[in-house]
Amino acid sequence: MVENRPVRDAFAHAVLIVGIVIVAFPLWVTFVASTLTFDQIVTVPMPLWPGDQFMHNYTQVLTSGSEKGSSAPVGAMLVNSLIMALSISIGKIFISILSAFAIVYFRFPGRQFFFWSVFVTLMLPVEVRIIPTFKVASDLGILNSHVGLAMPLIASATATFLFRQFFMTIPDELAEAARIDGAGPMRFFFDVMLPLSKTHIAALFVILFIYGWNQYLWPLLITADESMYTVVIGIKRMIAGGDASNEWHLIMATAMLALMPPALVVVLMQKWFVKGLVETEK
Amino acid sequence: MAEIVLQGVTKSFGKTEVIHKTDVTIDDGEFVVMVGPSGCGKSTLLRMIAGLETTTEGEVRIAGKRMNEVEPKDRNIAMVFQNYALYPHMSVYDNMAYGLKIRKFSKDDIEKRVQRAAGILELGPYLQRKPRELSGGQRQRVAMGRAIVREPAAFLFDEPLSNLDAKLRVQMRLEIQKLHRELKTTSVYVTHDQVEAMTLANRMIVINAGVVEQIGAPLQVYDDPASLFVAGFIGSPSMNFMPGRRAGDGVEVGEGVVVPLPPGIRDKAGEQVTVGVRPEHFVAASGSGPVFKLHVDTVEALGADSLLHAGFNGTLLVVRIEGHATPQAGTALDVSIMPGKAYFFDTATGKRLKA
Numbered sequence: 001m002v003e004n005r006p007v008r009d010a011f012a013h014a015v016l017i018v019g020i021v022i023v024a025f026p027l028w029v030t031f032v033a034s035t036l037t038f039d040q041i042v043t044v045p046m047p048l049w050p051g052d053q054f055m056h057n058y059t060q061v062l063t064s065g066s067e068k069g070s071s072a073p074v075g076a077m078l079v080n081s082l083i084m085a086l087s088i089s090i091g092k093i094f095i096s097i098l099s100a101f102a103i104v105y106f107r108f109p110g111r112q113f114f115f116w117s118v119f120v121t122l123m124l125p126v127e128v129r130i131i132p133t134f135k136v137a138s139d140l141g142i143l144n145s146h147v148g149l150a151m152p153l154i155a156s157a158t159a160t161f162l163f164r165q166f167f168m169t170i171p172d173e174l175a176e177a178a179r180i181d182g183a184g185p186m187r188f189f190f191d192v193m194l195p196l197s198k199t200h201i202a203a204l205f206v207i208l209f210i211y212g213w214n215q216y217l218w219p220l221l222i223t224a225d226e227s228m229y230t231v232v233i234g235i236k237r238m239i240a241g242g243d244a245s246n247e248w249h250l251i252m253a254t255a256m257l258a259l260m261p262p263a264l265v266v267v268l269m270q271k272w273f274v275k276g277l278v279e280t281e282k
Numbered sequence: 283m284a285e286i287v288l289q290g291v292t293k294s295f296g297k298t299e300v301i302h303k304t305d306v307t308i309d310d311g312e313f314v315v316m317v318g319p320s321g322c323g324k325s326t327l328l329r330m331i332a333g334l335e336t337t338t339e340g341e342v343r344i345a346g347k348r349m350n351e352v353e354p355k356d357r358n359i360a361m362v363f364q365n366y367a368l369y370p371h372m373s374v375y376d377n378m379a380y381g382l383k384i385r386k387f388s389k390d391d392i393e394k395r396v397q398r399a400a401g402i403l404e405l406g407p408y409l410q411r412k413p414r415e416l417s418g419g420q421r422q423r424v425a426m427g428r429a430i431v432r433e434p435a436a437f438l439f440d441e442p443l444s445n446l447d448a449k450l451r452v453q454m455r456l457e458i459q460k461l462h463r464e465l466k467t468t469s470v471y472v473t474h475d476q477v478e479a480m481t482l483a484n485r486m487i488v489i490n491a492g493v494v495e496q497i498g499a500p501l502q503v504y505d506d507p508a509s510l511f512v513a514g515f516i517g518s519p520s521m522n523f524m525p526g527r528r529a530g531d532g533v534e535v536g537e538g539v540v541v542p543l544p545p546g547i548r549d550k551a552g553e554q555v556t557v558g559v560r561p562e563h564f565v566a567a568s569g570s571g572p573v574f575k576l577h578v579d580t581v582e583a584l585g586a587d588s589l590l591h592a593g594f595n596g597t598l599l600v601v602r603i604e605g606h607a608t609p610q611a612g613t614a615l616d617v618s619i620m621p622g623k624a625y626f627f628d629t630a631t632g633k634r635l636k637a
Contacts, residue, residue, distance in 0.1 A: 171365055171367065173363040173364075173365055173367035174367050174369070176332075176334050176354075176361070176363070176367065177361070177363060177367040177368075177369075177428075178369075179334070179353075179354045179355060180332065180334075180354045180355060180359070180360065180361050180381075181355070181380055181381035181384060181428075182355035182381055182384040182385055183355075183380075183384055187384065191369075191380070192369055192371075195371040196370065196371055198371075
């Protein structure tokens with residue numbers, strides 16, 4: 001629709017700008033605070049333009065953490081977070097695409113039962129089963145480890161369900177054509193299904209990476225050792241007590257660091273992400 | 283190249299038998315069309331030959347070997363599907379080469395075979411394209427190319443032209459004919475379109491509700507249908523049927539019109555007889571034979587000929603006449619049946635009464 005209505009256009013833009021400001025302002029404040037000294041932050045009003053402590057603050061959190069709260073370096077935490085988020089997202093995709101493939105393309109006794117039992121777990125939030133899960137993890141001796149951080153979160157009903165729905169839209173004839181061409185099930189999976197699922201895999205990866213990165217409750221329970229902290233937990237640990245004792249400039253720098261990777265993943269994979277959600281390539 | 287034999291074959295899904303005992307022999311190099319209405323079991327039969335469906339009873343033999351327990355890939359057949367079933371993410375070349383790659387053909391051999399098939403099907407310029415960048419007709423040619431490169435014992439076509447528009451369908455029909463003339467590979471072709479069946483088949487198999495009604499060359503089936511179903515299904519517009527009652531040596535079909543029974547079948551005809559007449563077998567009433575006094579309802583002028591729809595005794599008869607001698611709708615028309623062109627069927631069993 002091509003229309004020329006300056007007043008309406010101006011109004012529409014005004015609404016959008018206000019929206020952006022509301023969303024972006026806290027981020028701006030976080031960024032500004034991460035470039036100030038502690039004293040500058042606690043002055044009222046806090047300055048709204050970046051200071052000159054950028055390099056200093058970030059170098060300090062990355063290498064040696066805060067002084068009063070937890071003293072674990074954020075660099076290591078970022079690595080932990082990355083390992084956890086990647087293991088969760090790759091593990092989830094791997095497991096769920098295979099189980100969806102089995103459920104859709106193979107006839108075995110109890111197929112419906114297994115599908116529904118996977119499906120039913122969708123209804124249970126993580127918090128409900130977190131104590132038993134902790135008990136199991138502790139018995140397996142994987143507390144305070146990367147395995148413990150990632151493994152219990154890998155099983156995914158949602159992803160299995162999504163892949164199942166996608167596989168069911170692929171015409172049966174494709175599988176039959178492959179059978180006549182001589183491709184066995186796994187060959188068919190790798191040569192045909194996997195390339196066709198590319199965009200779905202990418203979209204899921206984005207969602208799951210953010211899900212994994214932002215995990216809070218589970219890492220909080222399972223990590224006692226500072227060397228295993230994820231960055232989200234790190235922020236929590238830095239907030240030690242009363243307002244005055246928190247080094248807000250360092251906490252804000254950590255927060256900035258914590259939100260960069262998910263933002264990067266979204267920005268870099270945006271094209272794929274949208275494609276996966278809207279386009280079915282058949 | 284191979285002969286395909288179905289011997290006493292049946293197929294059941296649970297307790298429902300969808301294919302009743304069927305015996306068919308398809309000769310080496312023959313082009314056989316299985317034709318029937320949707321849901322009659324023709325595709326199931328084809329899929330049993332392909333090995334995509336199991337055979338409940340009986341035996342499927344290809345080139346003399348029992349195939350019941352053999353996987354589709356080892357039956358040495360290639361199949362063309364209605365929706366093409368091309369691999370969407372592979373180029374035309376890779377689509378055709380995929381089956382050969384799996385069978386571990388050498389690179390050179392694959393290249394040679396694909397190029398040859400592309401030449402036959404005029405796909406040369408499109409080899410690097412993806413299926414979605416092709417038109418429907420081109421996609422179907424790729425699907426056929428995928429079958430050709432394998433040089434299989436038999437081609438199985440499952441309604442390959444049903445997704446194409448009318449014009450393309452005619453064109454592809456000719457191409458399939460040409461292809462078969464060149465390659466002389468045994469082909470089994472499933473369709474619900476009797477025009478395709480008539481034009482392509484060496485022999486056609488007319489199937490209804492899981493039963494083979496008739497097997498024969500297209501014109502033979504057209505001229506000499508074995509049953510009410512076959513007579514009605516083959517031919518367009520289809521044969522006119524007039525249910526009637528035995529009256530002496532003839533069949534009274536209503537309004538006092540009695541169609542005489544030929545001497546040979548007088549003894550076989552029961553009380554209820556249906557008379558069938560093809561639209562083109564009506565002629566302007568002359569002295570001999572019964573006269574149908576028709577009232578023309580609608581006229582479809584098609585150019586070369588015209589179809590008159592006219593009410594007679596509560597049914598609508600279709601009469602085909604030469605194109606420009608068209609009577610107006612609403613006028614009266616007297617016609618009679620060409621000598622020897624009336625077909626008689628037992629109304630109860632649907633079987634043709636034949637001398």
